[in-house]
Amino acid sequence: MKVGFFVREALRSLRRNALPSFAAMATVLVTVLVLGVFIPVVQATTGAANEVRNKVIADVYLAPGSGPRDVERVRRLLETDTAHVGSVEFVSKREAYRQERRRNPEAYDLLGANPLPDTFRVTPDEPDNIGLVRDALAPRAPGGGRTVADPAIDEVTNREEETSQILSATRVVKLTMALLAALLVVASVLLIANTIRLSLFARRREVEVMKLVGATDWFIRWPFVIEGVVVGALGGLLGIALLAVGKIALIDPLAEQFALIAAPDTINFALLVAILLGASVAVSAAGSGLSLRRFLRV
Amino acid sequence: MAISEREIRRGSRSGTAAPAPRPGTAMVDLRAVTKLYDGGHAGLDGVSFSVRPGEFVFLVGATGSGKSTIMRLLIKELEPTGGSLVVAGHDLAAVSRRQVPFYRRNIGAVFQDFKLLPNRTVHDNVAYALQVTGGGRREIRDKVPDILRLTGLSTKLHNYPDQLSGGEQQRVSMARAFVNHPPLLLADEPTGNLDPETSVGIMQLLYRINRTGTTVLVATHDHAMVDRMRRRVIELSAGRVIRDEETAAYAGPEGDPA
Numbered sequence: 001m002k003v004g005f006f007v008r009e010a011l012r013s014l015r016r017n018a019l020p021s022f023a024a025m026a027t028v029l030v031t032v033l034v035l036g037v038f039i040p041v042v043q044a045t046t047g048a049a050n051e052v053r054n055k056v057i058a059d060v061y062l063a064p065g066s067g068p069r070d071v072e073r074v075r076r077l078l079e080t081d082t083a084h085v086g087s088v089e090f091v092s093k094r095e096a097y098r099q100e101r102r103r104n105p106e107a108y109d110l111l112g113a114n115p116l117p118d119t120f121r122v123t124p125d126e127p128d129n130i131g132l133v134r135d136a137l138a139p140r141a142p143g144g145g146r147t148v149a150d151p152a153i154d155e156v157t158n159r160e161e162e163t164s165q166i167l168s169a170t171r172v173v174k175l176t177m178a179l180l181a182a183l184l185v186v187a188s189v190l191l192i193a194n195t196i197r198l199s200l201f202a203r204r205r206e207v208e209v210m211k212l213v214g215a216t217d218w219f220i221r222w223p224f225v226i227e228g229v230v231v232g233a234l235g236g237l238l239g240i241a242l243l244a245v246g247k248i249a250l251i252d253p254l255a256e257q258f259a260l261i262a263a264p265d266t267i268n269f270a271l272l273v274a275i276l277l278g279a280s281v282a283v284s285a286a287g288s289g290l291s292l293r294r295f296l297r298v
Numbered sequence: 299m300a301i302s303e304r305e306i307r308r309g310s311r312s313g314t315a316a317p318a319p320r321p322g323t324a325m326v327d328l329r330a331v332t333k334l335y336d337g338g339h340a341g342l343d344g345v346s347f348s349v350r351p352g353e354f355v356f357l358v359g360a361t362g363s364g365k366s367t368i369m370r371l372l373i374k375e376l377e378p379t380g381g382s383l384v385v386a387g388h389d390l391a392a393v394s395r396r397q398v399p400f401y402r403r404n405i406g407a408v409f410q411d412f413k414l415l416p417n418r419t420v421h422d423n424v425a426y427a428l429q430v431t432g433g434g435r436r437e438i439r440d441k442v443p444d445i446l447r448l449t450g451l452s453t454k455l456h457n458y459p460d461q462l463s464g465g466e467q468q469r470v471s472m473a474r475a476f477v478n479h480p481p482l483l484l485a486d487e488p489t490g491n492l493d494p495e496t497s498v499g500i501m502q503l504l505y506r507i508n509r510t511g512t513t514v515l516v517a518t519h520d521h522a523m524v525d526r527m528r529r530r531v532i533e534l535s536a537g538r539v540i541r542d543e544e545t546a547a548y549a550g551p552e553g554d555p556a
Contacts, residue, residue: 005429016417209413212373213474214403215430 009223013203014230020199021231027195028235028280029242031188036243036276038184042177049170056127056163058134060120063154070152071118077150078120082136086125093118117154127167134158189283196228196287204295217296224288232284236277244269323387324348325482325513326372331381333367333537341367343537344381349515351481354508356524357517358548359534365517367537369486372515373407374398386481403431406475406512410487412467414459414474420446421455424474431478441477449473449503465496469503476507483507485516489523497523524548 014021062074071090078088091099096116101108122137124130138146138156148156210220247269326349333341342364349355357365370376371383374390383390386404393401414423424445425438433441446452449469459467468488475483485504489497501523508514518524524531525547533541 002432013417206415206417209415210426210430211399212375212402212407212413213427213430214399214401216399219399219430 006222006226010226010230013223014227017199017203020195020202021227024192024195024199024231024284025235025238027191028232028284029239031192032236032239032276032280033242034184035188035279036239036272037246038181039272042181045177046174049173052166053127053170054123056124056130056158056166058122058124058130058137058156058158060122060137060156061154062118062120062152064117066118066152074120074150074152078122078137082133082149084125084129084132084136086123089121089123091119091121130158130163192283193287193291196284197291200224200288200291200295207292207295211296220296221289221292224292225285228285228288229281232281233277235284236280239280240273240276243273323351324384325351325353325386326515327384328368329382329384331368331371331383332379333364333371333376334379340537342371342378345534345537345539346381347532347539347542349513351513352508352511354505354514354527354529355516356527356529356531356548357515357534358519358524358531360519362536363534364537365519365534366486368534369407369484369515369517372484373402373405399430403478404480404482406472406478406480406483408468408471408475408483408485408488410490412459412464412471414467414470416459419456419458420451420462420470423459423470424477427474427477445473445477448476448506450499463496464492465499468492468496468500472500472503472507476512479510480512482513482515485514485518487518488516489518489520494522498526501527521548 060074060078062070066074075088075090078085093114093116096119097108097114100116122133124133134156137149137153139149141147146156148154207220328348329346331342331345335341345364345368357368359365367376371378371390372385374393378390388401390401415426418426421442424442425433428438428441443452443455446455449472451466451469451473454462454466454470459470462470468491472485472488483504488504489500492500497520504514504516505527528545528547530544531541531546531548532539
């Protein structure tokens with residue numbers, strides 16, 4: 001009976017304060033829209049950046065004529081005696097030939113023999129440590145060139161130009177995204193809090209009267225909290241509906257045509273919806289309940 | 299937590315009622331009450347008086363003499379700086395913040411600015427006072443039309459406060475104050491915003507409420523009203539009691555008070 005009363009009270013004040021309620025709902029809606037677009041974008045960008053960073057590897061080419069014993073010795077050197085090595089992948093002469101041939105059959109048919117050496121692909125534990133790995137395997141010689149750590153190693157390359165560009169570019173992208181995301185969350189919370197404060201301020205006299213009649217704090221607060229839940233749920237649902245329409249009408253057809261958009265892993269749409277709805281309801285309910293505190297001190 | 303629930307002829311609620319104040323116990327008892335506002339300005343300076351159950355008392359004095367301060371202390375909207383207030387045997391200093399709502403349900407309060415809920419109808423404004431105490435639909439259906447008939451508002455049930463005249467709004471606020479049949483009714487300048495003719499109606503209503511056994515304390519500076527009613531008058535000046543007479547006029551015998 002009490003719950004019914006509180007719900008009726010909440011609905012009544014929503015009806016009677018249509019404009020402030022609409023403003024609060026619109027605020028939630030806009031926030032959900034912006035966050036709903038931005039969360040996948042941040043994820044896609046950082047995901048793409050991370051993927052690019054994982055391509056930072058060093059190729060260790062073995063000298064022509066290295067036997068299986070040389071291969072084993074270099075593998076041990078890489079796997080146990082070198083710092084900052086994340087993983088090591090061995091690509092044999094024959095395997096490399098098969099891979100390259102599949103990519104470019106005509107050129108390799110013409111070639112006849114296999115010119116490719118045995119190769120170790122070394123992935124560093126952190127992309128930024130690639131330089132250390134290379135220096136360990138091929139220390140700089142005083143003359144300006146490089147020596148090698150093992151006689152069986154012919155050359156160590158890490159595609160220097162690309163690597164440094166990838167590292168600095170992805171670092172900037174990730175930093176910018178983190179900053180933007182933080183700003184956006186703070187702005188959303190402030191916006192919602194402010195809207196709620198305004199609509200409560202307009203009703204502080206009402207709260208004062210309720211207290212004079214002998215209403216307890218929670219008797220006054222429950223309808224406000226329920227009102228917040230309704231406003232948050234409505235705004236959240238509307239925002240999510242718009243997001244879904246946008247996803248179905250724009251993103252999905254695009255994703256089918258361009259692999260690029262679908263490529264990075266982004267959040268599951270259902271999970272995104274659940275998070276946004278939960279957050280909008282919780283923020284607006286807690287906002288209404290907490291903002292009331294100031295006016296309850298009568 | 300009910301401080302006391304008097305047996306009132308109509309609509310007495312049995313069972314939950316706490317013992318009525320013992321005969322001879324004061325309904326309101328102020329002892330050397332002092333109230334200093336921020337900045338050292340004294341609102342009340344050692345006020346003492348006592349009101350018996352069922353009495354009708356006027357608090358008079360110029361604006362700033364401390365009438366409203368006493369009212370606000372009695373509903374525990376303010377805390378006294380010194381002295382003690384006892385209402386129906388309950389020391390207000392012992393009423394904790396959490397208990398204040400329950401304490402207030404035993405006091406009807408009427409104000410100069412009516413303090414109605416603007417987005418509720420007349421009926422719902424009065425019903426709110428019952429809903430606050432956990433009153434169900436049945437209790438509302440029983441009591442609200444009754445009290446609205448008593449206050450002459452039967453035809454305005456579904457109007458909103460801003461559709462009513464000042465006198466009608468004040469009647470609504472009195473209906474709300476009295477619907478729980480509180481043992482004590484406080485009225486702070488109830489006719490302050492009303493013309494003399496409307497004021498007479500309001501005073502008659504207060505008188506009728508008093509006749510049901512409710513103690514009524516009215517703060518006013520309405521000369522005509524006090525002179526007409528000839529009830530006990532407590533006069534305040536600069537936060538002190540300067541006169542306390544039974545069946546008195548607004549002006550004291552020795553000359554001009556206001």
